[in-house]
Amino acid sequence: MSDILDKIVATKKIEIAADLKKISLANQRDQAEENNRNALLKPRGFIQSIERKIAAGKAGVITEIKKASPSKGILRENFQPAEIAQSYEKNGAACLSVLTDKDYFQGANAYLQAARAACNIPVLRKDFTIDPYQVYEARAIGADAVLLIVACLELNQMKELEACAHELGLDVLVEVHSAPELEQALELKTSLLGINNRNLKTFEVTLQTTLSLLSMVPTGITLVTESGIMNRADVQLMRDHQINAFLVGEAFMRANDPGAALSELFN
Numbered sequence: 001m002s003d004i005l006d007k008i009v010a011t012k013k014i015e016i017a018a019d020l021k022k023i024s025l026a027n028q029r030d031q032a033e034e035n036n037r038n039a040l041l042k043p044r045g046f047i048q049s050i051e052r053k054i055a056a057g058k059a060g061v062i063t064e065i066k067k068a069s070p071s072k073g074i075l076r077e078n079f080q081p082a083e084i085a086q087s088y089e090k091n092g093a094a095c096l097s098v099l100t101d102k103d104y105f106q107g108a109n110a111y112l113q114a115a116r117a118a119c120n121i122p123v124l125r126k127d128f129t130i131d132p133y134q135v136y137e138a139r140a141i142g143a144d145a146v147l148l149i150v151a152c153l154e155l156n157q158m159k160e161l162e163a164c165a166h167e168l169g170l171d172v173l174v175e176v177h178s179a180p181e182l183e184q185a186l187e188l189k190t191s192l193l194g195i196n197n198r199n200l201k202t203f204e205v206t207l208q209t210t211l212s213l214l215s216m217v218p219t220g221i222t223l224v225t226e227s228g229i230m231n232r233a234d235v236q237l238m239r240d241h242q243i244n245a246f247l248v249g250e251a252f253m254r255a256n257d258p259g260a261a262l263s264e265l266f267n
């Protein structure tokens with residue numbers, strides 16, 4: 001083949017990929033907008049649901065639905081998202097977090113859809129959001145909030161993704177693990193800030209991460225302590241520091257009855 005023909009074909013492939021991306025983005029946007037008009041799929045107010053629990057003197061617990069994780073492998077063999085969602089709701093969860101990442105967490109969009117349809121509480125799409133396409137997709141599958149992880153985004157990208165989420169009526173949970181990341185997170189509009197106690201590079205978990213960053217969190221921000229909450233002493237330690245919102249996965253996923261485990265941990 002001639003050089004020029006090679007070049008034209010290579011350019012053509014890029015052009016087609018870009019066109020396909022545009023088409024699927026438009027489809028997701030249409031679906032997202034249709035969902036916003038459908039009473040069953042309207043955003044449920046993720047932040048509001050947490051704040052309501054806290055205002056009532058309770059813990060605002062985001063209960064997670066995840067089958068596996070890169071650090072722990074399979075957490076739950078008998079994995080039924082709809083049943084788990086109902087059990088969480090019945091036992092006082094403020095919100096759900098559902099992993100949709102396939103390759104590392106064995107998640108699926110279908111799990112989020114099944115979980116949300118089975119309950120009335122808001123649902124976070126737990127994934128690694130790096131492109132507006134995923135925000136439209138989140139709304140298209142019925143999510144009420146998306147996660148933005150500061151460690152994998154530039155500030156301008158985060159702002160773009162947040163604006164996109166807010167335009168669609170989605171709430172944003174911004175996640176940090178260090179002081180510089182926390183400073184970046186405060187550049188966003190969202191009032192929901194997660195401190196991940198797990199270091200995503202080493203998988204090491206310590207609740208000291210939350211405690212050490214606490215003084216940097218301004219009033220008006222709802223702080224969620226994420227990962228490694230395993231027992232009542234962990235919960236008490238956090239509550240002793242006026243931390244009232246929690247994201248918990250493993251402790252519930254390993255339990256026979258996740259809702260009963262929620263109730264034992266917090267009631």
Ligand SMILES: O=P(O)(O)OC[C@@H](O)[C@@H](O)c1c[nH]c2ccccc12
Nearest residue numbers: 196226227228229247248249250251
């Ligand atoms: O299972 P744990 O230790 O209770 O953690 C839940 C949640 O915090 C964790 O799954 C998580 C926090 N941030 C994430 C980002 C991506 C994937 C997963 C996560």
